[in-house]
Amino acid sequence: MSQGRALGRMMTGTFVVLMLALAVVCAWLGVWQLHRLAEKEALIAAVAERLHDAPIPVPAVEQWSSLDLTDLNFRPVSLTGAFRYNQTVTVFTSLSNANGAASGPGYWVVTPFVLADGGTVFVNRGFIPEAMQEAAVTDAESDTVQVTITGLLRPAEKGGFMTPAADTSNRVEWVRDPVRLAEMVDPSLAPFAPFYVDLPAGAPGELPQGGETAITFPNNHLGYAYTWFGFAIVAIVMLGYWLIRQRATSKS
Template sequence: MSERAVLGRVMTGTFVLLMLALAVVCTWLGVWQMHRLAEKEALVAAVDQRLNDAPIPVPDVASWPSLDLAALNFRSVSLTGAFRYNQTVTVFTSLSNARGAASGPGYWVVTPFVLADGGTVFVNRGFVPEALQEAAVTDAESDSVQVTITGMLRPGEKAGFMTPAADTSNRVEWVRDPQRLAEMVDPALAPIAPFYVDLPAGAPGELPQGGETVIAFPNNHLGYAYTWFGFAIVAVVMLGFWLFRQRANSKS
């Protein structure tokens, strides 16, 4: 067999292996997307159930280090304690598709809530327009009145690579991360919960404007799965067509 023929067979074998490997990888990715689809649908069903469940007591301090926050996300909880309004921090946001009257650039008004049983939970009292930020952090006094409130438990948001540092002089943060927020309040409020609580909507027109929790789970996994399975089929069809042409050429 000539050197050229050997080289041709090697190239043919390499191409066949590459195309088969491509088909296998695409099939695996399609199957993986189907698993992700099942997980997402299970998550949506679980959250729907949590939204309809009666409030539970907020987890106590002893459980905070080992909490499964994903399992508690969007769970309605009740808290008894007192707000520390003079420790309020604002978190910049731009509210679109608002349920209330206020929207656009503005701030979440986040206030420490000292639990009667110990520990502090940051409570997102709602949204205020940008022009009211200064008032939100200055027109407040410390409050020792014990109240019971109900809200939605949320895991803390994580800062990204491009997230700016906090503006401590104006008491402005950029993410609702309890660890970062804790750095802007009195250390005596520790320990700080690894989650925060969103308050529900109040009376129409009331500020801060609660009830703006976004409950949405993008679910494009089925489309992605079809795409990967389609690539796998195309790879196999192209390989079959190429092998057919090779055999036809060898007979001519």
């Protein structure tokens, strides 16, 4: 009998420790999410301020392998070089909440921009409606006129395992990823920057329709924090209920 009681007390103690540990872990995860919330809000504020900074020169080729693209995301940059319009690639999208008149299914018009100091940056010139895709990739001619442009530096969009392969015959891609885009253009334009640049809006009604950069960041950390704190509370409540039941059972 005494051995059974000892075993029962040991199992009770183990269960209590496990439930308390679970509550502590859930509470810690809730606190961690609150820290992540503060970091995300600081990032959003920094980006909002960064958008109004004067453009900096686009990073040179020798810097590309060591860039901190998180720090450069949405930073205004200036580039001097020439577009290769005959190498344009279109990237399928569906534009909602557009800043310009055009929206709905369509394409980003992405054109290689050969820098005067070497290397090539893919430049997203803006959005066009779906019906204009063929003209965007077939009516363009080669151009070597040197110009200086400004835009927002953006890290590559990465495709997932469900992202289709590029439609090379129609020059259609699905993500703005310089690695994938480079496979669609003349390889002599290499090296290619590990980022792309979004152009600002042009004149009203002008196509491609620039200025459509979405300044958004997923920010669900507060909801996650509430969830983890809720789990911690549930664990404590369940433990309390179980202990009450155990005491009532032992008295009976």
